[in-house]
Amino acid sequence: MSQAADILAGATAGDRRLLARAITLLEARNHPMGASLTHAAVRRRNGPGAPHVVGLTGPPGAGKSTFVDAWIAAARNRGERVAVVAVDPSSPFSGGAILGDRIRMERHTGDDGVYIRSLSSRGHLGGLSGATSEVVDLLDAAGFDRVLVETVGVGQSELGVMEVADTVVVVLTPESGDAVQAMKAGLLEIADVFVVNKADRPGADRLARELERSVALDEDAGWVQPVFPCVAVEARGIDAVIDAADRHLAWLCDAGRAGWVDRRGEGRVRLCLDLVCDLTRAAAAEGLRRDGLDAAVRAGTVSPRDAAQRLGEPWTR
C-alpha cells in the first residue's frame, strides 16, 4: 500500500519510469496494487475538469496514427501537455502494425510534454474500457491537459473504449471508409467530429458531402457533427479539428443547456456495473462447479437460463 503511494507520487510528479510502472500495474488483471492506485488517483481528480479525453477511431488504413502524430505537434505548439493511449485488442496478428505505429510516434520521445503508451489488456476487470478509464484517471493525476485514446480496430470492444471519451473523432478516407461502410461499423453513431483524411485524393469531396447529409438527418441531437478535410501527413487541417473538439467539450460540459447529459458520470456508472459483472461472473463459475451444475449445463440437461436463475437467485431477490 505504501509502495503504491510512492509509485503514484512519483508518477504524478513527472517520473516517466514510475508512470509506466503504474500503468502496467493497472493493466494486470485484478492486481491489488492497481486497485490502490485507482483509489488514490480518483481522489486527486477535482470535479468535472481536466483532462479532455478525445477518442480517435476509424477503419484500418484511415491514417489514425499519422493524424494523432499531427495532433500532438499542433497541441505542443499551443503549449498543451498531451498523452496518447493506443488501445490494442491484443490479437496476436496485429502486433506488427502497432509496433510500426509506435516507432512512427517516437519522434516525440525527448519531449516531457508528450506521453505515449499502448494498452493491451483483454483480461482487465471491466474489459478494455475499464483499463482505459483507469489509465485516463492516472494521466489526469499526472497533469496532462489532453488524453488521446486511439483504437486500432473497429470491433465492439473498441467501440466500447470510445465510451470513455468526452469527444469522439472518427477518421475516414476516400478509399477505405466510404460512408456506408462506416455506418455498418457503427462509427456514424458514435462520432462527434468527422475527419476526412487524405483529402487531396479523389472522392474526398463526395465522402464529405455524404457525411454531411447523414449528419443532417440527425438534427435533434443538438450537436451537429462537423466534417473536416485533412491531410494528416502534411499536418494540414489539424487545427480546425482541435478547435472543434474544444467547442464540443464546452457544449458537453454546459450543464445549463436543454437535454444536458452527464456523459462522464454515466461512463463511471457503466464501468462500475461492468466491474460488478466481472466479479459475479467469477463467483458464478465457482458456484457451477461447487453445485455440480457444470456437467448438467454442458450436457444440455439443464438449460443455461435455469442454471443462471438458480445461481443468481440469492443475489437478485
Added chain:
Amino acid sequence: MSQAADILAGATAGDRRLLARAITLLEARNHPMGASLTHAAVRRRNGPGAPHVVGLTGPPGAGKSTFVDAWIAAARNRGERVAVVAVDPSSPFSGGAILGDRIRMERHTGDDGVYIRSLSSRGHLGGLSGATSEVVDLLDAAGFDRVLVETVGVGQSELGVMEVADTVVVVLTPESGDAVQAMKAGLLEIADVFVVNKADRPGADRLARELERSVALDEDAGWVQPVFPCVAVEARGIDAVIDAADRHLAWLCDAGRAGWVDRRGEGRVRLCLDLVCDLTRAAAAEGLRRDGLDAAVRAGTVSPRDAAQRLGEPWTR
C-alpha cells in the same frame, strides 16, 4: 405456462405461425413465457446430436446472403431441412440492407423444409449470442437438420454469435476482404472453413494462397481450415463447402481424438455465465440507487472499482 406449452407443441409440429410467435417471445427481453419455452425446448434436445449449427460471417459485401441462398438450394437437393437465422445488431442504419437480403431469400417461402428468420435483439438476456442460442434450441426441437446463423456485421457482438456455431464458415472476396483486413477483424481466428466467393474475379487465387499460408502457420490446431473458391451467384463450389462442414462436425464430435474440446458444452456454460452477469448487473444498478452510491460514482468522489467491490461483496465472499 400451458399457453407456452401449446405454442411449443404447435411450433415443433410444423406450424409456421406458432414457430414465428415462439421466436418473438424468445426475442423479448426476459419474457417469462420465453423462459418456459427454452426450458421445454432444451428438454426435447437429445444428446450432442442434431442440428448442425453453421455460422456464416465475413466482411460486408462478401456475398454472404447469396452464399446462404445457394447453400439452401444445395441442402434441399440433399433432402435436408434447413433453417436460417440472420443476426442483425439492430443498428437503425442497417435495416435497408437486411430487408434486401430477406427479399432475395423469399424464393424459398413456399418450401416447408426451409425456415428463414432475422433476429435483432440487443436487449436480450445474455446478449445476441444468448438469443441465438435459444432460438437454435427451438429450431432443433422443430426438427431442422441444419441451422445457418448468418451475421450481418463484423463487430465484437457478431463474433460472439459465432460461438453458438459448431462450424464457422468465413466468406471473403478478392475485393472486400483481403486476408490482412480479415485478420484485423479477427475472422481468421474463428474460421473453420474459408470460402473465397466471387472466385471468377481477379485476385481470387492470390487471396486463396494467402489464406492457405496463414492456415499453415497454425498446424497445431489439429483441424487445418480448408479454403474453397466459390461463385455463389451461380451456385458453383457450394457442395464442396457443405462436405467440408460435415467433415468438420464429425471431427468436432469425435470425443476420442487427442485434444478434444466439448465446444457445445462450453458454449452453454458461457451463456449461463452471461445470463448471471445480466441478472446481477440489473441488481447492482438498483443497489447503486438504493445505497445512494449513484451520485458519488457519477461525481467521481467514489471510484467505480470501490463501488463495485462494495456492491459485489455479499455475492463474492
